[in-house]
Amino acid sequence: MTIRVTLVDDQTLVRAGLRMILDETDDIEVIGEAADGAEALDVIGRTRPDIVLMDIRMPGLDGIEATRRIHSRADAVAAPPKVIILTTFDLDEYVLAGLRAGASGFLLKDAPPADLLSAIRVVASGEAVAAPSVTRRLIAHFLGSASVRRTDDGRLAVLTARERDVLTQVTRGLSNVEIAAALFMAESTVKTHLGRVLIKLGLRDRVQAVILGYECGLVSVDDAGRQDGADPR
Known part of the structure; x- marks a missing residue:
């Protein structure tokens, strides 16, 4: 096509x-x-x-x-x-x-x-x-902004433990291949879990999932620092 x-x-x-x-x-x-x-x-x-x-x-x-x-x-x-x-x-x-x-x-x-x-x-x-640099700046904005409310207000309650794990890794900026390695599962399984996350949370795509993950506090300052090699301060 x-x-x-x-x-x-x-x-x-x-x-x-x-x-x-x-x-x-x-x-x-x-x-x-x-x-x-x-x-x-x-x-x-x-x-x-x-x-x-x-x-x-x-x-x-x-x-x-x-x-x-x-x-x-x-x-x-x-x-x-x-x-x-x-x-x-x-x-x-x-x-x-x-x-x-x-x-x-x-x-x-x-x-x-x-x-x-x-x-x-x-x-x-x-x-x-x-772009990777965009992902890093997005993380920095959400973790550094006092105006962003980072708390799980119940929106993630519909997810299974494994779906939440996948969403957490997506929020950290990992690809499906990297998530599969981190969680010891097949890439196809990652895609299935992510698809269910998008449907359950009413999200359009991966980008919206990342933003929601930040807002719900799935990524900490230390996580962001380890991901992009930046000083987490």
Whole structure:
């Protein structure tokens, strides 16, 4: 199956570079381009892509608001496309705002082409992706913000002990392969448990699971420090 992609960036050369990378593949097709968020909404409405590669900082309607509107106007006829945000700005406010607006992925523009192609395929399959540096900053934000209430308020009570274990490892930023090794189970079993976690908690994807895990206190400061090698202070 071909993955249909729309490119949204205010720089023509950036769009041209992305198109060159994607045109080299057999399973990804660029079906539309837009130079700002408003144009993107029009192009997306006409072409119905599977994936949108969305810049954040653009004149007029920016990428975060465009992402929010893409998801808010979803209808019963067709699900909204999945959005992967591409940016040169690895900043907390952009990461959090983009993910909360509904983005399923977040990559920096200096990521290798192979990472971009992998991200498109992973998100198209129904999962979510974030650059490692983005995951670290997300952890730092949630663990360092006094405004974030980190307590299990009962939302996790519907999970089995094993599902909670899997969610904890997801929250720490581990991949399915790494979780399987850490919990001594098959990767397919990890996927099954994670799928049940998403259904039981009403979550869209892995990114939402990570955010909920932070909010429920599944990751401690020491956990975050061990994960990314950063000073947990």
